[in-house]
Amino acid sequence: MTMEITQTQKSRLSSVDFDNLDFGRMFSDHMIDMKYKNGSWQAPHIKPYAPISFHPSMHALHYGQSVFEGMKAYYVDDETINLFRLDDHHERISNSSKRMCIPAMEKDAFINSLEELIRLDHQWIPKTHGHALYIRPFVFASEEFIAARAAKEYRYMVITSPVAAYYKEGFNPVSLTTTDDFVRAVKGGTGEAKAAGNYGGSFLPAQQAQKEGFTQVLWLDAKENKYVEEVGTMNIFFKIDGKLITPELGGTVLPGITRRSVIALANEWDVDVEERRIPIEEVFDAHKSGSLEEIFGSGTAAVISPVGLIHHKGKTIELDREKIGPFAQKMYDTITGIQYGKLDDPFGWVHQVKVG
Numbered sequence: 033m034t035m036e037i038t039q040t041q042k043s044r045l046s047s048v049d050f051d052n053l054d055f056g057r058m059f060s061d062h063m064i065d066m067k068y069k070n071g072s073w074q075a076p077h078i079k080p081y082a083p084i085s086f087h088p089s090m091h092a093l094h095y096g097q098s099v100f101e102g103m104k105a106y107y108v109d110d111e112t113i114n115l116f117r118l119d120d121h122h123e124r125i126s127n128s129s130k131r132m133c134i135p136a137m138e139k140d141a142f143i144n145s146l147e148e149l150i151r152l153d154h155q156w157i158p159k160t161h162g163h164a165l166y167i168r169p170f171v172f173a174s175e176e177f178i179a180a181r182a183a184k185e186y187r188y189m190v191i192t193s194p195v196a197a198y199y200k201e202g203f204n205p206v207s208l209t210t211t212d213d214f215v216r217a218v219k220g221g222t223g224e225a226k227a228a229g230n231y232g233g234s235f236l237p238a239q240q241a242q243k244e245g246f247t248q249v250l251w252l253d254a255k256e257n258k259y260v261e262e263v264g265t266m267n268i269f270f271k272i273d274g275k276l277i278t279p280e281l282g283g284t285v286l287p288g289i290t291r292r293s294v295i296a297l298a299n300e301w302d303v304d305v306e307e308r309r310i311p312i313e314e315v316f317d318a319h320k321s322g323s324l325e326e327i328f329g330s331g332t333a334a335v336i337s338p339v340g341l342i343h344h345k346g347k348t349i350e351l352d353r354e355k356i357g358p359f360a361q362k363m364y365d366t367i368t369g370i371q372y373g374k375l376d377d378p379f380g381w382v383h384q385v386k387v388g
């Protein structure tokens with residue numbers, strides 16, 4: 033498949049203040065745009081980042097047939113940029129698309145267009161360790177019609193944004209609360225897809241949690257409001273009695289790529305890993321008995337995010353709120369070490385793009 037490339041005549045790179053990056057507000061010079069029509073994906077077009085026009089009847093606006101991904105490009109040296117677990121991201125956007133009745137795109141088109149975009153905009157990748165170029169691929173129903181059935185036309189786009197390290201001045205443990213008022217996902221629903229509407233539905237509960245003084249909602253299962261599932265944009269791990277325990281996926285939890293990496297590394301280090309249902313009470317009991325060692329979230333944005341407090345039905349457990357635990361720290365150092373090319377990559381997770 034041939035790719036069309038239209039380079040910008042006017043780079044905005046000189047206007048970027050790399051010392052003060054605001055997450056997701058500034059976008060690099062180019063974007064990928066690929067259309068699906070007449071039953072197939074067309075060739076990708078890489079073009080200058082610019083507004084797009086659409087009719088008010090555009091299907092995605094009304095029915096939410098829209099999915100996305102989140103990944104990063106890491107600066108290694110002036111000739112080398114690393115991408116992380118590209119195959120897994122392609123697999124996830126394909127699975128999300130399938131659930132939302134969106135035609136999947138070929139892996140080659142996904143990877144080749146991303147590589148080309150990174151080559152064109154590699155100077156937008158911050159050089160400071162921990163900083164990165166955030167990559168946002170997304171697909172939406174672009175057909176202009178309003179009827180509640182799957183669209184026949186789609187658009188796949190990728191935009192990128194330089195971002196600072198999530199925790200610039202050391203780790204800042206988050207505080208979580210469960211909620212009786214809302215659920216995130218039910219079995220058979222769209223919880224395991226990275227579907228736009230899942231996030232739209234989570235903002236009101238998140239705002240409520242923030243009003244009550246917590247950082248985020250800790251989601252429990254929708255049926256019994258008993259088993260831990262995940263956090264806003266993170267999977268969750270508990271280190272109890274030497275074991276690493278994380279909720280099983282089971283259809284309601286987003287299969288995080290950082291989660292998968294954490295599990296692989298823990299296995300490599302001979303730490304027992306349990307993927308299973310975890311009653312929230314088990315976490316409180318472990319805290320009471322002194323066997324709860326660490327709690328942390330995993331996700332592309334922060335990589336590893338220590339949890340300092342969990343609130344559930346009027347009860348609270350607090351870990352050392354100033355610090356990250358030693359296991360979470362080792363996990364963070366190892367994953368980022370692999371991503372930035374500072375450590376060996378025994379699993380073959382890194383996809384190098386040569387830009388020199």
Ligand code: PMP
Binds near residue numbers: 333
């Ligand atoms: N859960 C949800 C709901 C998310 O949005 C994310 C972020 N993609 C994650 C977990 C973590 O996934 P990943 O490690 O692939 O970023």
